Amino acid sequence: MGNTEDTFRQQGLRKKLIDELRKKGIKDERVLTAIMNVPRHYFLESALEQFAYDDRAFPIGEGQTISQPYTVAFQSELLDIKRNEKVLEIGTGSAYQAVVLAELGARVHTIERHKSLYEKSRNFVKKYFKNKYLSLQFFLGDGFKGLTTFAPFDKIIVTAAAPEIPEALIKQLKVGGKLVIPVNEDGNEEVQRMKRITKKEDGSLEVEEFSQFQFVPMLGGTNMKVANN
Numbered sequence: 001m002g003n004t005e006d007t008f009r010q011q012g013l014r015k016k017l018i019d020e021l022r023k024k025g026i027k028d029e030r031v032l033t034a035i036m037n038v039p040r041h042y043f044l045e046s047a048l049e050q051f052a053y054d055d056r057a058f059p060i061g062e063g064q065t066i067s068q069p070y071t072v073a074f075q076s077e078l079l080d081i082k083r084n085e086k087v088l089e090i091g092t093g094s095a096y097q098a099v100v101l102a103e104l105g106a107r108v109h110t111i112e113r114h115k116s117l118y119e120k121s122r123n124f125v126k127k128y129f130k131n132k133y134l135s136l137q138f139f140l141g142d143g144f145k146g147l148t149t150f151a152p153f154d155k156i157i158v159t160a161a162a163p164e165i166p167e168a169l170i171k172q173l174k175v176g177g178k179l180v181i182p183v184n185e186d187g188n189e190e191v192q193r194m195k196r197i198t199k200k201e202d203g204s205l206e207v208e209e210f211s212q213f214q215f216v217p218m219l220g221g222t223n224m225k226v227a228n229n
Contacts, residue, residue: 004128006039013053014039020055021073028077034103035073040066042128043094062114062223064216066094067159071213075157078180078196078210081106085154088172090143091218095121097159098136099129107135109150111143114223144220146172153177160218161192173199182215189217 018032026032041052043066048058057065075097081087083105089098092112098121101108112118122138139147143158144166151172158169158181165181173179177199182192194210 004039004042006042010039010041010053017053017055017069021070024055024070026070026073026077028073028080030081030104031073031076031100034076034100035069037103038096038099040069040096043096043124060094060117061120062117064091064093064114064117066096067215072097072100074194074211074213075159075180076100076104078194079155079157079178081155086150088147088150088153088156088169089159090146090157090169091159092121092138093117093159095125095136095138097157099125099133101157102133102136106155108133109137109139109147109153111139111141111147113140113142113219113221115140116223140222142220142222143218144168148172156180158182158218159215161189161215162218163187163189165195165197170197170199170205173197175199175201175203182213185212190214 014036018036041049044052055068055070057068060066081104085106087101087106087108089110092098092110098108098110118140146168152174153172154174154177156169156173156179162181162183179197182194185191185193192213192215194213196208198206
């Protein structure tokens with residue numbers, strides 16, 4: 001990971017980013033405050049630090065990316081996190097989204113299928129955020145299967161392009177709970193439609209559709225390749 005100093009310059013760039021997110025339609029002030037409070041440059045390699053507050057995605061290894069801030073804000077806003085809610089995140093990646101959710105007060109369980117990213121992100125958060133996010137727990141596993149041991153969840157967020165809505169995740173959602181997931185549009189893997197699924201009292205699902213996005217593919221199984229460090 002990159003530089004973990006947070007200078008006035010970086011804070012100023014983050015404030016400009018918040019203004020940009022507001023202009024793009026993000027209205028939840030709690031989400032904007034959380035993004036302001038979490039230094040994104042911490043999660044990027046030093047060579048990319050100068051671009052950390054550009055509203056775009058960057059590679060983080062293993063064919064994965066750190067999502068653009070607008071995407072993180074959009075998904076977080078759709079989740080409508082309440083303090084102490086138990087949240088399952090599918091696709092830890094850099095852990096940026098997970099830390100934003102923890103900053104919002106959620107008890108986050110995040111799954112990563114790549115062992116190298118899982119180890120890197122878990123160790124990074126433990127080292128640089130010390131005891132700030134004790135409710136954030138990391139798991140190595142298959143996101144399609146979720147985490148049955150810790151279910152049910154108040155909210156579930158998927159941060160990769162799903163070919164369909166995984167049935168296992170619906171089963172692990174509480175009644176009244178919400179799942180936010182980008183699903184391939186008409187079988188097209190190049191573009192996804194963001195969806196929010198709410199589980200009703202009778203077990204039926206309310207499906208809302210939002211903007212189109214582009215995510216890396218959601219893959220099953222576990223990649224046990226160890227990080228080179």
